[in-house]
Each structure stands twice: as structure tokens, then as C-alpha cells.
Amino acid sequence: MALCNFWSSVSVFFYLTTPFAAPLSFNLQKIEPHHLNSEIYTEGKAYISTQGLQVTTDESDKAAGQIPGRATYREPLHLWDKASGNLTDFSTHFSFVIDASDSTSFGADGLAFFLAPVGSNIPANSSGGGLGLAYSNATANISGDPFVAVEFDTYQNVWDPYSSHVGIDINSLISATNASWWNNITEGKKNDAWISYNSTSKNLSVIFTGHMKNETQNGSLEYTVDLRNYLPEWVSVGFSAATGDRFEKHNVKSWEFNSTLINITSKKNEGRISNWFDCWSVCFGPCRFDWSQVMEEQK
Template sequence: MITFEKDAFISGGKLELTKNKLDDSLTQSVGRASYAQPVRLWDAKTMELTDFITHFSFVINALNNSMFGDGLSFFIAPLESRIPSNSIGGLLGLFSPESALKASLNKIVAVEFDSFQNSWDPSDNHVGININSIISATNVSWKSSIKNGKTANAWVCYNSTTQNLSVFLTYADDPVFGGNSSLSYLINLRTILPEWVRVGFSASTGRLVELHTIHSWSFYSTLEAENGNRKNRVPLAIGLAVGLGVLGFGLGLLWFFYWRKGANDQRKKYLGDDVCMDDEFGKGTGPRRFTYRELTRATNNFAEEGKLGEGGFGGVYKGLLSESNTETAVKRVSKGSKQGKKEYISEVRIISRLRHRNLVQLIGWCHEQGEFLLVYEYMPNGSLDSHLFRGKLMLTWPVRHKIALGLASALLYLHEEWEQRVVHRDIKSSNIMLDANFNAKLGDFGLARLVDHELGSQTTVLAGTMGYLAPECVTTGKASKESDVYSFGVVSLEIACGRKPVEPMAEPTKVRLVEWVWDLYGKGQILEAVDKGLCAEFDEQQIECLMIVGLWGCHPDSTIRPSIKQVINVLNFEAPLPSLPSKLPVPMYFAPPVDMCRFSYTSPGFTGSATDQTRGSSGSGSTYSSTTSAGSATALLNSGKNNR
């Protein structure tokens, strides 16, 4: 399962990349060891890039010499790639002297662990990410333990969504990888490498010597092979063990079980794809897994007449589970929707662990035959927006007030009461479902993120719906509990006023809901904004309180917005109303350059959520996502001058 080139070989159950015989010259040695089977980096049909993670332990042993060289690398290259001629020394077996500095002549991505300073190197001991050149695109110095031959552990990860290639290196005796990085670089690998590649290691010596030994190696990727066999997702961990089995059946068997355990442990920790979910939700806790056949039967093969709604990443269908005679809503992620798959994973991870009377319950999930499906409890009264804006049923004030309090209770649980803070990031009326008794149930956690309670905001992929997004989210890309409160404020005004956040056809002063209501508040006429459909049948004190709290939540300055606990106290008249400015303050934020944000809008005709269980089009805004550039991650390796 392992292909060797030049001086690379197996010795004592380890991969030796260069010569290590003490009775032989160790100078000017070069070798490669690579996985014998092709690895799929991206899919030419769908253009989907794989996520991957590789972990290896290695030793660079200077044999107690004060001078040593040159280093080893992990590389990804075209299938036909072989060791170039004259690639000893600082070229690490990756480049020929003629092509080393000419990126246009190469197709290779490598992570180098360099132990000798050549003219193109920033220092002697450094880790670098190399793209088509021996000159690293980014690098960081590292305090190595080369002289005494201590074992290092490295993880190289690629996130296809952020296109971030990251490296983590440690000499800890019992290392634990938590997803952090020592070095990272943003790169679209599809523009550098072909669909099928080889992965492996390369090392070399020049006039100075050292030993380059790989003790263990695992490689996992999320992109399936062409035959669709899910087992091909982890070929390398087993493949290396089988390759080393030539040393003897017993040793091979030990390696096999070692790698199998490592494969199971690491995929649960790091990959987080649907394979891991099989393990996570197969333990009898939370939602259960359904088969695709069960759900096709429950939805009458996803019959069009049973379709409840259409969201940004798929349709929602009414279903009936025959065994329990339970009505459900089944969301079917659109095939080929990469973002839809990511939201599916996020939803299963987060909402399945949450239990609250005002959250939509996830009953189960299914990923089979290229399909991703989520099964929710059925909400017979559909979504809040269908009643407020589409005339499904005129909600009385007591029902509206109960919905507002229920939504606030759900947010209190997410922000302050659960073990981790959950930032929902997409609170809107179409994501608020109503059960048979018109109790509010917040749904669609596809954009939600977990945040430690001691942390505030986090820079992430900007996502949400126009009209509900806090101004700082648009300009800085930071989502927080304060931005969730802003969205709650908008929904509160929708409940009281019976209109959408933005009405393009309204009078100029009434186009934007927040601005219009704030202007009336400043004039002492806030009750003029109340939904005329209520026919003046409402509690004036309650509705005025909800509207003022809504404006408070929509304050442009996030530091002035209330916490959700303060909101609940005021709505229950356990705390006084805030005194707000008579004019809507103008937000002041540093806006990043335009090219930092790339906006991609869904169809403006429908903004229903993944759990929207009503037919029709709300048109209340467009769900979108954008990417904010955070630059390369800060290097976290041990720093300091080397002793050489």
C-alpha cells in the first residue's frame, strides 16, 4: 500500500525516508514514501473540494551533531509526480534545481519541516507551507528537538469551505489536537492540483546529515471515491498498516488494530461529517437515525401535494411515521447543495442536544444515497410569518403576546441557560413555528454556532436574513448574543405591527419598520404603528411595552441593547421600560473593504426556513451568506532562537 522511491524503505515497522545505516554514507540521500492508491482531491462533475485531515508522528534525528540537514515534508502532487533529478539537500526531494524557484513549472503543495537554512529560507528550523515553489508561501520558526531525536506530532488539515490549509505541530508526550493551528494559509487547491493526487512524504540530506523517520500516519478525507463506497473514506490508515504487514503477520495484525482504533477515535474528533454522526447518534440518545426507505414511505415518496414549504437549501414535506402514527415534517436538502449539507450537519450537532418547550424538536435524521434529511415534530399551525403577512389566520393579541414571550424564553435558554451559549444567527418570523396551541417554537439551527459563555462575539461566515441582521454583523462579520437580540427586536415589532421589516412599496417614511416605529416613538405616537388587523382589541400597556423593548433590542449600538433576561423582566413588568433617544441613532462602524465580503443571495421569492412548514412566499428578506477575510492564523508554535 506504500510506494517507495530512491532511498526510502521500511525498517523496524517505521518508514525511513533517507539512508540510516551507520556503515554507509548518509550524505546526499533522498527518498519518498507515498500512498499507492490515488486520492480524490475534488470532484470534476460537481467541482466539490474535499476536506481532509492527516496526522503523522515523526522524528528528525541529528545524531547529536551540532550541524545537520535538510528536512522532510508532507506533499500532495499529481499522480505522475516522481522525485526530480538532483533534488537532494535543501530541495527536499520535491523540486529540481531548474524548477525550484519557478512556480509555473510545478504542481505541488507541501508542508516542509526544514532543518537547514538555504538562501531562500527565513531561518534554519522552520515549518513552511509551499505552493509550487521551494520558497514557502508562509512559515514560522519552531523550537525543535532534532538533536536528541524526540518524536514530533503534526496535523495538516484542509477546510474546503474556508479554503484554509492549516498545520499544527507539537512535541508534547501525549498530544491532543483540538483544531488549533500553528500555521495556516488560504488556498483553493482546485486551482493548483488535479482531481486525483498522490499523498506522501519526501526527505533529503546534502553535505550534512540527519535521519528522517515516520512512526505513524493516518489520512482521512470527506470526498467519496467514484464507486461511492464509504469505506474508501479512510483508506490510508488501514493501507499503511497493511503495507507494513510485510514484516510479519503478527506485526501487521497489531498495526491493523492500532490504526483501526486511531481511525475511529480521530474521525469522531476531527472530521465531523455524516460518518461520525452514525457513531454519535447511534447510542440511544437524542434523535434517532431513519432509513431513506422509511422516510420515502412516510412522505409518499416526497409527494408534491404534501410539500409544506421550500427553503434556501431544500423542500419540507409532511410525513406520517406508520409505526408510531406520528405526524412529522421532513426537510430534504437539495442534492448537490454543499451549504445545505453543512447546515444539515450543524443542525444535527446542535439542536439534537437542546431540550426546551419553545424549540422545535428534531426527531431524527438520515443521510443515505446522497440524500440528507431532517425529521422534525410537525407544527400544525405553520410559521409565524404565514399568519402575520399571508393572511392564514389573524392572530389575537393574547396569542401574539404569548408568542413573543415564548421566543424570549427560547433565547434565554440558548444564551444563558444551556451548557454552552448558542448563537442562532437567523431569528426571523419564518423560523418561528406554531404548535397546535400556538406556542412559539424556534427552529432552523443550520446557521447556529456554539460559543463558550466567557466569549463574546466570534468572527465567522456572515449569515442571516436582510432586515433582521444587526448592523455590526454586516460591517464586521461578528455574530453574538447581541445580534440575536437585534433580530428578536425586529420580530417583536413584526408581531405588534403586522408588517415586514422592509416594505419597498410603502411610503418613504414607512419603508423600514425600525426607522418608522422609532420615529413614532420619538413623537409619542408609537401606538399608531399597531397592526390595524387587531381592530384595537389589545392591551395597550403590553403592546407598547413590546414595541419599546423591540426598539431597544434594535439599537444600533450593540452595547446598549438589553440581554434577553432584561427583555423578559421588562415584558413581565418586573423592570421599568428603558428611556430611548427620540431619534434613531446612526450606527458608526469601520466598514471593511468591499472585496472582503462576497454576497450570494437566494431567490427573493421565498425566505422560509429549513423548518418552515407552510406553503407560499413571505418575501420578507433574502437569506444570504458571505465570507469575511480573517487573514492567516497567528502562528502558535514555540518561538525563540535556535541553538545552532
């Protein structure tokens, strides 16, 4: 029994030190100032106020010139596993406001939800139509600052379709696919977006709301893309936005995110430990472990 107690302690040690990597999951029902650095990292002109995440400044008198901003969640997303080739499924929902009511003309330039390599920063000269994602005229596929994004574009640049739109961008400011968006930014109404990725079909889909004549309008688009071809295993997820010569507020009110990929290495380690205990049982005889005690010691 002494041996059993000893090896029970050893089992607790192995259980506690085996590296488990849980899928990324969080739900910020109302983004507030205390989430700064504890949940969300900001860059450029982004900050958090009592009104939510301000991806660019919300004060028009401080918005002169070209201003980009970014915000990312504090933990990275395990997008795919190199050893197995497995991709994650993920889904996200966020509520946001793009408000040009303080502007003397229609606002610019828009907001984007993006995935980019961990440690990436706002590229140089990415204000205005660059949306904080890429050099503002990077319309060709680029590799220096890779990203996959869903843009909510409020200004028609020379590479954009006619009208405000939602687009899926892959290493380029020219959207791979897009859909018209009735955004009504002059009234600053709240919108919602649901973005999901299916690792089996490689389908990236977007559902979004807009407003026209005081009625909520629903829109959608989708694109088939193997994210392993464009992004590394680990990525940051977040929001970017930019203003140009015109002003608008880019405010994210709430943000929920869920993914499915579990670290394969941890499963292999679990198997090794299980096999090791099987070997011990064969060599030295069976022991009875009180697993309720093991779990209690873990708490």
C-alpha cells in the first residue's frame, strides 16, 4: 500500500505537469476598460473606454490625418497543427458601431476582423484604405504582412466595388469576395457579425446586419480557403481599423470567440503516461488508485 501511495503521488505529478492546450474560447459580453491588457491588447490609436473598444479614436478633433489602430485578444489561436495537419473550426460573434454622425461628410475607412501571425504589428502606411492591415495600396497578394480578414468597408477606394461592402480579404486589400452592406453609419447604429470557419469544407462564412429605412437588413457571404496556405500554426485574432481624410468612429461593443483544435502533443503525452502505468502494473502487480483523491489534490 505504501508503494501505491508513492506512485499515486507520482501520478499526480505527471497529471499536473502534462501540457494541455485547450481550444481558445472567451465571451466578453460588454467590453470595458478593465479588459485592457487583461483580455485585450491595443496598438496604435486603439484604446478601451466605457463605450467599448475604440479601434480608432472616437474624437473627431483628434482624428486629423491618417490614423490606424489594432486590438488583439491576449491569447493566440492554434489555427492548425503541423504534426497532424489538422485545422481548427472557429466561430466568432461581435457587436460594433461605425459612426460618422460627427463627420461633415461621409466617413471613412472601415473596420476589419483579422487573423495574423503572432507578434505582427500595424504595417507602415496602413491608414486610410489600408484599414490597419496592409500598406494602403497593397492590392496584390503580399507575403511580408500576411493576414486573412473580414472587412466592413465604408469608403470606395479605387480597388473597391461601388458602395459600402463586407469583404473577405486574403493577403490583399482587394476582397476575394464581397457583398453590399447597408451600414447607415451617419446614424451610428449597432451592427452584428457572425464569422465561422469549417475545417472540413474549408468554408469561411460571414453573416452580418445592416440598416435601411429604419429596418435591420441581413447579409451574408462565404469563400472557400485553406488557411494553412496563408497563415502559420499560431495566430492572433482581433480588430483593425483606420481613418483617412474623413472621420468615423470604430467601436466594438462585445466579442465572443470559440475554437475546437486541441494540442495533439498533449494527447500523445497522455498515451505515454497511460502506457507507463500499464507497464508498472504488469511488472510490479496491480495497485488501486483513489482517483477522487488525485483529483482533489489537483484542485
